[in-house]
Amino acid sequence: MLSLSRRVAFFLLSSFMAVGCATTAASDPNYKPSRGQSGKDVIWIPTPPELVEKMLTMAKVTPQDRVFDLGSGDGIIAITAAQKFKANSVGIEFNPDMAGYARRKVAEAGMQDKVRIITGDIFKEDFSSADVITMYLLPDLNLRLRPTILKMKPGTRVVAHAFDMGEWQADDTATAAGANAFLWIVPAPVQGGWNVTLDGGKTARLNLEQTFQNVGGTMTVDGRTLPLLGARLRGEDLSFQYSGEGQSVSSFKGKVNGDRLSGTLSTDRSSQSLDGRRL
């Protein structure tokens, strides 16, 4: 069920939606956008500056990051990411006049070296090099983008103004200027069985069940299958616990890297390295 503020935003964004773009390919140098004007898949309403800052802060944007704003409008998010967070940024905007207008805003801000505005369709352009994605679209557009986003490198941060991503629960939420923002961290794919080797060569079997960033499963060690407790996956960082012999708790903390898993397994008495390979 959409909350009232989300329903209002949904109505505003979708009610003027137009199919196709009414502009010509060349951009008009005198063009000025108007709030609520139609767009290919969603109209233009800018994100308020306070929320832009909140979204980029939630995503922990750093100067090392490349930020992509999908449907970048007048470029406010791309420009703020460069100006205030010192990141490199790219805006993808379908409307050539709007993209031209954003480029003029980028030049006015003196940010040409750090901000690029691409005239293009977010469903066709490649944004796989992003460390951070921002978007202010519509619920169904977020859902259409979700499979592409989930294939991006683990740890990619995604922040959306107003709308969520269905069953993929947000890792964090915030409010500013009376509007909501949602943050997701792209989880590493960990589903399935893993062969685990501990210090000294002892082997074990880890089975992981994954739904987005939520994980659970079992560890089979010394002939006993033990349920994982408090498993947590954030990007490529995986941690879990299981209760072994004599109620002693073993805690794993490590990283997933493709088909490899590595980290440390500790109890209150000892700690050893754990190496895993996907079955």
Ligand SMILES: C[S@@+](CC[C@H](N)C(=O)[O-])C[C@H]1O[C@@H](n2cnc3c(N)ncnc32)[C@H](O)[C@@H]1O
């Ligand atoms: C709600 S506005 C958000 C603008 C900006 N991201 C912000 O938060 O201020 C959505 C923008 O997406 C653009 N847009 C709509 N469909 C698009 C598509 N398929 N590809 C690229 N841009 C699109 C619209 O022209 C509009 O400028």
